[in-house]
Structure formats: structure tokens, C-alpha cells
Amino acid sequence: MREAVVDRSDEDRPELAAEDGPKARDDVDAVLVAILVATINDGFTLLKISEFWKIFFEGTAIVAAVTIDALITQRLQELLRRRRRAELLAHERGEALR
DSSP states (O other), X not given: OOOOOOOOTTTTOHHHHTTHHHHHHHHHHHHHHHHHHHHHHHHXXXXXXXXXXXXXXXXXXXXXXXXXXXXXXXXXXXXXXXXXXXXXXXXXXHHHHO
């Protein structure tokens, strides 16, 4: 009987514990995407659509999802940079007035 190996190297490092949130979200996203793709494939089978079109639409959906994700990520990074820059300027102005 094989035992599962659990990595506990970062248990005593709280700065790494904060990273558990995004990982868990990615897992949930992956499951939801898998369910969505399976549902679409089942629907295509019920509609008797050829395998070519199934693959075409699945590929198109994946490319669209990756593109949308990249655009959203880029936009969020830009907004965070602006916010950090504004906070830094406000902090520097506050220091200069003292």
C-alpha cells in the first residue's frame, strides 16, 4: 500500500500560506471548465455534429478563453501599477510635508 506524500515544507512560513487561495481557485476553475467542455461535447453528440466541428469549436473556445484571461490579467496588472504608483506618490508627498 502506497502512502501519499504531503509537502509540509511551507507550513511554518505564513507568507506562503496566502498563496493557497489562488491555487484553490485555479482548481475550481479547472473543474468547471472540464464540466463545461464535457457538456458541450455531449450536446454536440446529441445534435449529431461531426467530430471535425466538435474539435473546431472546442479549440476556438479554448483560444477565446485564454485571450480573454490574458486581457483581463493585463488590465488588472495595469490598474494595480497605477494604484501602487499613486500610493507611493501620496506617501512621498506626505514625507516631504513633514
